Amino acid sequence: MEFASIDELERALRDADYLPDRGLATALYLSLALSKPVLLEGEAGVGKTEAAKALASVLEARLIRLQCYEGLDVAHAVYEWNYPRQLLHIRAAQEGTVREEELFGPEYLIRRPLLEAIDSDEPVVLLIDEIDRADEEFEAFLLEVLSDFQITIPEIGTIAARRKPAVILTSNRTRELHDALKRRALFHWIGHPSIEREIEIVRLRVPGIPERLAAEAAAFVRELRGLDLAKPPGVAETIDWAMALNALGRQELDAEIVEQTLGSVLKYREDIDAVRDETLARLVDEARAAAAAS
Amino acid sequence: MAAGDAIVGHVVTFGRVLREAGLEIGPGRVADALRALDAVDLARQEDVYFSLRQTLVSRHDELDLFDRAYGAWFLRAPVLPPARQRTAADTLTRVGESPGDRLRAAEQDEEAGDPLELGASGHELLRDKDFAELSGDELRRIRDLIARIARTRPQRVSRRRTADARGDRLDVRRLIRHSLRTGGDPVDRPFRARKDVPRKLVVLCDVSGSMDAYARALLLFLHAVVGTGRGVEAFAFGTRLSRLTPDLATRDPDAALARCTEAVVDWGSGTRIGASLREFNEIYGRRALSRGAIVLIVSDGWEREDPELVGREMAKLARAAYAVVWVNPLKGNPEYQPLAGGMRAALPYVDRFLPGHNLRSLEELAAVLAGIERRHAA
Numbered sequence: 205m206e207f208a209s210i211d212e213l214e215r216a217l218r219d220a221d222y223l224p225d226r227g228l229a230t231a232l233y234l235s236l237a238l239s240k241p242v243l244l245e246g247e248a249g250v251g252k253t254e255a256a257k258a259l260a261s262v263l264e265a266r267l268i269r270l271q272c273y274e275g276l277d278v279a280h281a282v283y284e285w286n287y288p289r290q291l292l293h294i295r296a297a298q299e300g301t302v303r304e305e306e307l308f309g310p311e312y313l314i315r316r317p318l319l320e321a322i323d324s325d326e327p328v329v330l331l332i333d334e335i336d337r338a339d340e341e342f343e344a345f346l347l348e349v350l351s352d353f354q355i356t357i358p359e360i361g362t363i364a365a366r367r368k369p370a371v372i373l374t375s376n377r378t379r380e381l382h383d384a385l386k387r388r389a390l391f392h393w394i395g396h397p398s399i400e401r402e403i404e405i406v407r408l409r410v411p412g413i414p415e416r417l418a419a420e421a422a423a424f425v426r427e428l429r430g431l432d433l434a435k436p437p438g439v440a441e442t443i444d445w446a447m448a449l450n451a452l453g454r455q456e457l458d459a460e461i462v463e464q465t466l467g468s469v470l471k472y473r474e475d476i477d478a479v480r481d482e483t484l485a486r487l488v489d490e491a492r493a494a495a496a497a498s
Numbered sequence: 499m500a501a502g503d504a505i506v507g508h509v510v511t512f513g514r515v516l517r518e519a520g521l522e523i524g525p526g527r528v529a530d531a532l533r534a535l536d537a538v539d540l541a542r543q544e545d546v547y548f549s550l551r552q553t554l555v556s557r558h559d560e561l562d563l564f565d566r567a568y569g570a571w572f573l574r575a576p577v578l579p580p581a582r583q584r585t586a587a588d589t590l591t592r593v594g595e596s597p598g599d600r601l602r603a604a605e606q607d608e609e610a611g612d613p614l615e616l617g618a619s620g621h622e623l624l625r626d627k628d629f630a631e632l633s634g635d636e637l638r639r640i641r642d643l644i645a646r647i648a649r650t651r652p653q654r655v656s657r658r659r660t661a662d663a664r665g666d667r668l669d670v671r672r673l674i675r676h677s678l679r680t681g682g683d684p685v686d687r688p689f690r691a692r693k694d695v696p697r698k699l700v701v702l703c704d705v706s707g708s709m710d711a712y713a714r715a716l717l718l719f720l721h722a723v724v725g726t727g728r729g730v731e732a733f734a735f736g737t738r739l740s741r742l743t744p745d746l747a748t749r750d751p752d753a754a755l756a757r758c759t760e761a762v763v764d765w766g767s768g769t770r771i772g773a774s775l776r777e778f779n780e781i782y783g784r785r786a787l788s789r790g791a792i793v794l795i796v797s798d799g800w801e802r803e804d805p806e807l808v809g810r811e812m813a814k815l816a817r818a819a820y821a822v823v824w825v826n827p828l829k830g831n832p833e834y835q836p837l838a839g840g841m842r843a844a845l846p847y848v849d850r851f852l853p854g855h856n857l858r859s860l861e862e863l864a865a866v867l868a869g870i871e872r873r874h875a876a
Contacts, residue, residue, distance in 0.1 A: 210538060210545060230538065230548040237537040238530065245558055247784075277659075287670045294677070304678060340728060377558065377785040379729075386556035387526060390534075392548075393558050432780075434814070 222258030223405050231392035232259055241350055241371035246394030249438015252374040256331035265327035270317040272338035282355055284314045308359035321369045322355050328369035336375040347385050399426055405439060406446045413450045419495035420457040421446045427487045433475045445469045459485045512571050519563050527554050628855050630711035640857055641718055647864045648722030665691030698729045700788050704797030706736040706769040712827045716796055719860060721746045721754045731787060735774035769800050771840045772807030779814045793819040796854060798828050799841025809843035816847035821870050824848040825863060830855030
């Protein structure tokens, strides 16, 4: 699939039930047009990972995800030899001699996400999720892969990408990334969506939700983000919560139902304690007023 | 390129404007920006804005600067991009006397006066002399000692394994390879082990008026710590928080101190420890900068506003951190009692409470940092 303009891509993403703002649509479009990786940063729960899934779906491409963590190494990101099988093979051929090529052939190779993405004949969207969690050594290695789109396996040789995958990196900014990696990528910061967009997202993701409930839930979460919380809720939390409210058959918010369901919006004990009682009643009133106005 | 010469000229100049404002804009980025503009509809202002932003900016904290420059350059908004001033003369007139300047001034004094002869016993004396009483010359002499102390970094065990003959895990890949030579029998047994890597270190240094006498020596220490490699973040605070890591990354200590004085807006002002800690927790703690890190706070604990806030924010900080160390130069005085409200509120969340008023106490600090254990559960 090719997209001739940002508008076209934006429409396709909407049809795939993902509502990007103009900035994100531009970033994804430019990433394809310039064939450069795009680095998405933003608070938790603003839909960084979802963006990659939606892009894969509109491109009719396979989504390959590499989840980063501290200690991630080549064996888990690129490839690994299947040692048990190799040992069995040596055992089985006890009498004869085993040639090295036999033992290090493709049938003994375990392919991990990066190799899969490079060595693929179908279109691929490669999602490198939470790159900031990986070690700096791994980041340097990744930089190499992203500049050449090839991987060298000493026993087999160099495998070059026949078609460049679309690459999306996400980071929660637990540390600054290498400048070199940042230079290689487009950068887009995803903020919390506007109230109108968030209502739209909720209505899209929670089919059948009363319009008023969607607006009040979105407005309430927005009020929460304005407080001094350990973890302000993201769009993902708004959706979870709206689902819960809708499943309970609610038409609108009141202090009682918010109190009962607060656990699906706020994930920390101290945050829940901070919005109890009068604060909660006040927030509900404000959210209802804001929803009526929007 | 379809974009006309006028656009090329515009973007190149805009790149220069951003560079002057302190952003790192290489020719590669400008080329990307032109390619991006070529791909979008120039009539839509929003698309032009995002195309430039996404290709020219790579850090969240540069967005504000970019927006202002963009407004000034493309929208002709009546604001000027906030250019960072870099010359020493500007610094002098802008922030008045500051530790960096004093260091420079002190060195000039020294050139004029008689150089002091210091033998081994002289160094020994210096080790116990309060930083507040050091002359410029003495400060220069202990600079290398400070740097040496700073080089002891606390370590943590990495999850990555590297080849190590005394390791604890068999290196199966190499085992297979080696066994080919011996007809399939594993004669050699290569091992892999986890290695130690430096633990994250976050330093928050009080530069308010009451800490002025110690700030220059402690900044030298900070500079040396940042110079030990990755995983160190340094901040200064008085009434508000400033991130110093990029400024301290300059190799030359004098240049680094000069850049710090530019970066910190409130040298020698009052102290709002609680508010500064909150700013840290909100902006950097949320990014998990402090998670698993050793947090080192250097302050006399004189909170001018709200000691209760200090306690609340210290609790948050201590929960995320691996350990919290508080260095208070006043503690060098044997008669010192932590009576200041802020200090008292903070102490329950502090794992180690140390003085930091002379070289000997810095050595003690380095030893504590190297051997620190987590006191509280995760």
